[in-house]
Amino acid sequence: MPYRWTVQTPTARRLELWPHRSLPRRGFAAFILGTFTLITIPLYPLLGTFVLWGILPFMLLAVGGIWWALERSYRDGEILEVLTLDPETIHLSRSAHKVAQKEWQANSYWVRAEMHQTGGPVPYYVTLKGNGRTVEIGAFLSEEERRSLYGELASALSETRAAHGPDG
CATH class of the missing domain: 2.30.29.30 (Pleckstrin-homology domain (PH domain)/Phosphotyrosine-binding domain (PTB))
Structure with missing residues (x-):
């Protein structure tokens, strides 16, 4: 409780x-790392191409957005x-x-x-x-x-x- x-x-x-916190800080770090790892898998065939540089900022922006949203949730829940x-x-x-x-x-x-x-x-x-x-x-x-x-x-x-x- x-x-x-x-x-x-x-x-x-x-x-x-x-x-209640269903996602503890340790789980938060693991989730961000897992998300980053999974989101980069489609980029491996693009290594060494210009397409990689076109897609990479958007993938990093997506991971950053997830991090920001979860961090905001933690701050709002500091009651x-x-x-x-x-x-x-x-x-x-x-x-x-x-x-x-x-x-x-x-x-x-x-x-x-x-x-x-x-x-x-x-x-x-x-x-x-x-x-x-x-x-x-x-x-x-x-x-x-x-x-x-x-x-x-x-x-x-x-x-x-x-x-x-x-x-x-």
Whole structure:
């Protein structure tokens, strides 16, 4: 799962969420190398001809375009959401590439996790509601991961409420 719970203290937890990467960096390098190798095979019979110089720039441009697109995908996927849950407060921060960090904070006792099966930007959209605001969490996760996250999040919030009451 592209999220991880960690226990900071006996009463505080931290949740980190990030987008899933189906192509790790090592696979990225292998893919580019494989693409370059396969795309040059048709050029071997053209070695020593002027036709090679006419086709080669376009093949290199194609490999460069693939590299740029995958690299852009990596940069756009540099999202990290961090939820800190303790008896007094819940704090959510979201940082992404070239986007100002967003933060939200509320009293842990009054926060509710909600799952919207339809009507959100994605099916089974998970939000946190508290302090007069509703914020999304884990929208980049898969549908199954969002369902699992909702259950774990609701459980963590109810444990916090049960242990500490409305006044902490």
